[in-house]
Amino acid sequence: MALAVTSSSSPSTGISGSGFPFSSSSSELKAPQVCSFRLSDRLDVLSRAVKLSQRRCSVKPVNAEPKTNASIVPIATTIAAAEAVEKVEPEDYERLAKELENASPLEIIDRALEKFGNDIAIAFSGAEDVALIEYARLTGRPFRVFSLDTGRLNPETYQFFDTVEKQYGIRIEYMFPDAVEVQALVRSKGLFSFYEDGHQECCRVRKVRPLRRALKGLRAWITGQRKDQSPGTRSEIPVVQVDPVFEGMDGGIGSLVKWNPVANVEGQDIWNFLRAMNVPVNSLHSQGYVSIGCEPCTRPVLPGQHEREGRWWWEDAKAKECGLHKGNIKEGNTAQLNGNGNGALHANGTETVPDIFNSQNLVTLTRPGIENLARLENRKESWIVVLYAPWCPFCQAMEASYVELAEKLAGTGVKVGKFRADGDQKEYAKQELQLGSFPTILFFPKGSSRPIKYPSEKRDVDSLMSFVTALR
Template sequence: MTDITSLQLELSNISPREILKKAISAHENIAISFSGAEDVVLIDMIAKMPNKPKIFTLDTGRLHAETYRFIEDVRKHYGVTIEVYTPNNEQLEPFVKQKGMFSFYEDGHQECCGIRKIEPLRRALKPLDAWITGQRKDQSPTRNTVPHVQKDTAFEGRAEVLYKYNPLADWSSEDVWNYIRMMEVPFNPLHLKGFKSIGCEPCTKATLPNQHEREGRWWWEEATQKECGLHSGNLAAS
């Protein structure tokens, strides 16, 4: 693999589609993490490529009904397999029994996200050399330095380096939605109800005009900590 600094410089000068092509050609085991509008843009971009990465999503058990239908719409629209990872019941059931269904409002979202998101993500990433996300620099204060490619240090204990590609790092929300409208890409209907950033139902709400898109996520917590752990490396960099 090329030196990471040189690779970051190389990818900063090419389009998201070209970044995807390079990432897919460089790694035998690579996957797209799918949940939101940005991720479907990436799925659309790879739709006609001869070599396609795997696609996976995390079902926390607390998603909106619209999100479940959206996942199925994407699966059918592109004719792709979406691997769905769910929480480990041996961790989830004792947690809910002890702390109830809404403990995150009192002691923060990290423990719940750790069980519902991070553990399933670890399983999804275990066989991979690299993964692809839809992170953008302007999504939140914790993401304003997101590069087009990085070594993912958030998951310790791996024998091999895990690379993370963020082809849309320099895109704005407007860029994403212009692409969605132009290419007629499926999107979550909650976006039509004022939801700009969509996660679990209890932790997501619609935002008002001119509010930042991440203000609807974990709205009871401080803005610079609004990561569930999937991209926890951003907190150290922010």
């Protein structure tokens, strides 16, 4: 309510401490002409307003922190702040994995994108995991895609990257290896050192470290891992998990979540989906490539061969991982064969991996047995022997044909044997028996001391029989 004060000379106006306009005079205060209240009435109203304001200020907001002299926080802001610091329970991803065990890839990806928004990205390798991008598109949610450009991919893969970007209207976030590290590796060991000392060092420089940098900017990632890609190493992949190897943007163990939406999907079903949705695929697939990686380390597979057999083919099955998913590798090669040769055992005696190539027409060779066979210079009978590991999916795949071979050779003067060459026997087999990867098949001719290694990857019974017939 305005109070006008007039002087005998010229008027002046200002703002009082209470926020009311006032004027001053050397003589007396006069009631304003614009209001019928007198000064005493207005002062009474002002007094009551101040008292009401004081009573309101004495009421503390719910859950509000006590005010300090340094700052005054509005009630709404204070309540919001109190709610923001409320403790949030961490997600139980083991429980969530069980909940989503039978969910479709579309449902799993939708849940992942909904939960993590811009802090999650799809890892795209240029192979059939383009299905992940198609599923993400179908959710209708925004999504990010990244890929590792090792500098040694096939030209067809680079062309495929460009096709995918145009098809989905996205920009793939490429991660590159450190140039200094690559230079040091190539200068010290050459361009193809991985053929001689294993691919792990090269993959660590060109793939694992760039991936580590990419994941440090995320809270979750989506991969195309499937259980059937490598039964010996990926058989226990959950659809979602706390990443056991890499760290996310918050740092530390448990800071990154790994989603594997197609873990329970078979490869054939993935391809049926790609065809049904008319999704573009890498042209290398039509040339016999199934699992696609770097050009020097990938080759087509033959009909009936497992898809991972085209990756790092010069190494045994347990090495056919580059390190990106080593946290999901099932450790099966540490188990030892029991006394009867019927299965692999843990230290507590429980059977885990059944033995293979079990037939009355097959001879199980021990270490002394294979050593004696290798030392004989004038054998009375020829032998064909498979060096194997029971957990190896490629050994498992040839079991039926090898057992049939033993049946066909029964009574012909050619003995058929098997020698388990993993675990403690692996170094001996590599040094003395030409073991390169599992399975390795050797023929010990009658009257000759040096075994002949079967050179082909065709392990059907007819191919094996032709090999034996040519050398017996």
